[in-house]
Amino acid sequence: MSAINWFKYAAPQTFYPLAGRLIPWLYVIATLLALAGIYISFVIAPTDFQQGEAYRIIFVHVPAAWMSMVIYLAMAFWAAIGLVFNTRLSSMMAQALAPTGALFTLLALVTGSLWGRPTWGTWWVWDARLTSELILLFLYIGFIALRASIDSPQRADRATAVLAIVGAVNVPIIYFSVRWWNTLHQGASINMSSAPKMAVTMLTGMLIMALASWVYSIAVTFVRVRCIILERERHAGWVRQLEEVKS
Amino acid sequence: MIAFLIEVVRRDLLLAVRRPADAGTVLIFFVVVASLFPLAGNPDPVVLGNIAPGVLWVSALLACLLSLPRIFSGDYADGSLEQMVIAPQPLSVLVLGKIVVHWLISALPLVLLAPVLGLQYGLQGEPLFVLVLSLLLGTPTLSLIGAIGAALTLGSRGGGVLVSVLVLPLYIPVLIFGAGAVVASQAGLEVQAYVMLLVACFLLSLVVAPWATSIALRIALE
Numbered sequence: 001m002s003a004i005n006w007f008k009y010a011a012p013q014t015f016y017p018l019a020g021r022l023i024p025w026l027y028v029i030a031t032l033l034a035l036a037g038i039y040i041s042f043v044i045a046p047t048d049f050q051q052g053e054a055y056r057i058i059f060v061h062v063p064a065a066w067m068s069m070v071i072y073l074a075m076a077f078w079a080a081i082g083l084v085f086n087t088r089l090s091s092m093m094a095q096a097l098a099p100t101g102a103l104f105t106l107l108a109l110v111t112g113s114l115w116g117r118p119t120w121g122t123w124w125v126w127d128a129r130l131t132s133e134l135i136l137l138f139l140y141i142g143f144i145a146l147r148a149s150i151d152s153p154q155r156a157d158r159a160t161a162v163l164a165i166v167g168a169v170n171v172p173i174i175y176f177s178v179r180w181w182n183t184l185h186q187g188a189s190i191n192m193s194s195a196p197k198m199a200v201t202m203l204t205g206m207l208i209m210a211l212a213s214w215v216y217s218i219a220v221t222f223v224r225v226r227c228i229i230l231e232r233e234r235h236a237g238w239v240r241q242l243e244e245v246k247s
Numbered sequence: 248m249i250a251f252l253i254e255v256v257r258r259d260l261l262l263a264v265r266r267p268a269d270a271g272t273v274l275i276f277f278v279v280v281a282s283l284f285p286l287a288g289n290p291d292p293v294v295l296g297n298i299a300p301g302v303l304w305v306s307a308l309l310a311c312l313l314s315l316p317r318i319f320s321g322d323y324a325d326g327s328l329e330q331m332v333i334a335p336q337p338l339s340v341l342v343l344g345k346i347v348v349h350w351l352i353s354a355l356p357l358v359l360l361a362p363v364l365g366l367q368y369g370l371q372g373e374p375l376f377v378l379v380l381s382l383l384l385g386t387p388t389l390s391l392i393g394a395i396g397a398a399l400t401l402g403s404r405g406g407g408v409l410v411s412v413l414v415l416p417l418y419i420p421v422l423i424f425g426a427g428a429v430v431a432s433q434a435g436l437e438v439q440a441y442v443m444l445l446v447a448c449f450l451l452s453l454v455v456a457p458w459a460t461s462i463a464l465r466i467a468l469e
Contacts (some may be wrong), residue, residue, distance in 0.1 A: 057401050138416040149403040158466045163413060166395055166459055170417050173448070177420035181427060209440050 012089050012229045013238050019222040026219035033212035040205035054118040059201075061111040063210040064104045065129070067217060068136055069171075071101030075143070076168035079161035089225075091157035092232070095147065096163065096224035100217050102140035108133050128182035132175045139167045153232055248362065251336050254346030256351075263352045270352045277310040277357050279382040292369045299368035300378065300429035304422055306364075307357045307382055312418075315393040315410050318345050319401055319464070322446060332468050338461035345378070346457065354386035370429075377432040383419045384445040385425040391449075391456035392417050398463035412461045421448055 009015045041059035048055040075097040082091030117228045150156035233239050284302045322328035361382050365375045396414035428441035
């Protein structure tokens with residue numbers, strides 16, 4: 001019965017040591033992937049004939065933008081599972097994912113504006129993607145702020161879950177409304193989707209960097225989940241038996 | 248169920264009518280905010296005409312936002328909300344009734360006053376009509392989505408500011424379509440698409456919001 005094995009790790013008590021064993025490996029994999037990705041992006045990938053060396057920021061920018069969206073969906077997923085099945089660990093996962101997601105969103109915004117300076121000539125354009133990324137950051141901040149304002153962790157879990165679900169329903173609507181608004185107002189601005197085809201090495205570098213970001217996100221989320229578990233389950237017997245708690 | 252809805256609306260309307268200053272404050276806020284922009288910027292009619300759709304829509308949105316905590320705060324403070332939650336009638340219908348009253352008391356006066364402010368901004372003819380129409384179709388969505396935020400922040404610290412942070416990003420599509428309709432009509436374009444999208448937003452939130460709000464209320468009161 002393999003299903004039982006999966007549910008076994010849904011309990012904080014069993015997940016805590018499992019995450020602890022996985023974290024060093026995840027960090028190693030993330031570092032190796034990041035080193036490979038950085039090597040490809042800076043040494044192997046050719047210089048872009050239009051943008052020169054400035055384009056190399058996409059190796060950080062694009063993975064960060066991807067992660068910001070994936071993490072929001074993952075967060076809403078775990079929050080919904082926590083709300084429906086009332087599983088403690090799911091809500092803790094949602095809580096632990098939020099800061100990483102917000103960080104990647106901020107990173108995508110900052111790198112986007114750094115990239116915009118040499119290529120578009122301004123720090124900020126009201127481009128559809130940049131604007132929706134900014135709104136995504138607001139959604140993350142709302143999620144974190146709502147949790148911070150409610151003292152009871154169980155109540156905060158469920159309230160933030162409702163917000164995350166409503167936000168996830170809204171994200172596509174926001175994205176398309178912003179895109180429509182953008183096409184109406186901006187006319188023919190620089191359109192990146194019609195950019196010339198990307199060299200294979202560039203794409204490889206970007207994908208490897210994206211993988212590194214994935215593994216890194218999982219690792220830091222696990223670290224954070226372990227802290228949350230210790231904090232919330234501090235009255236449980238098994239937590240008191242832990243070596244790191246006893247000492 | 249309809250009778251129950253009407254009863255909720257009647258009760259809350261009666262409560263609101265007994266305290267008319269509450270609704271008046273929202274209206275005055277709308278007027279004051281909208282009059283600040285010409286003072287802060289350029290009162291040139293061309294400039295005002297350009298910023299009018301955005302400014303009037305944002306002012307209406309902020310006024311609507313300001314009155315959100317009032318949807319539930321009174322009943323929450325005196326404990327009657329708890330009785331309503333455990334009542335046998337469906338909670339989402341009750342919530343819908345409260346949202347209807349919020350719209351009637353806080354948003355409908357804004358819609359009715361908008362033409363006057365529109366005239367101050369030099370809007371005339373069709374754009375003025377489209378402004379009223381877009382507000383009429385857009386503000387119910389604002390009340391519906393806002394109710395979710397109001398219920399989520401019920402009894403938590405920092406209520407008012409927190410509601411704004413939660414709700415404003417969710418208001419963005421309505422703002423874009425609403426102000427967009429006025430801009431389009433100023434440019435002499437067809438506004439049908441905007442109007443239909445506003446109605447679509449309204450219908451979607453009509454389905455989702457009462458249900459989500461009632462879940463949030465149960466969480467807040469558990």
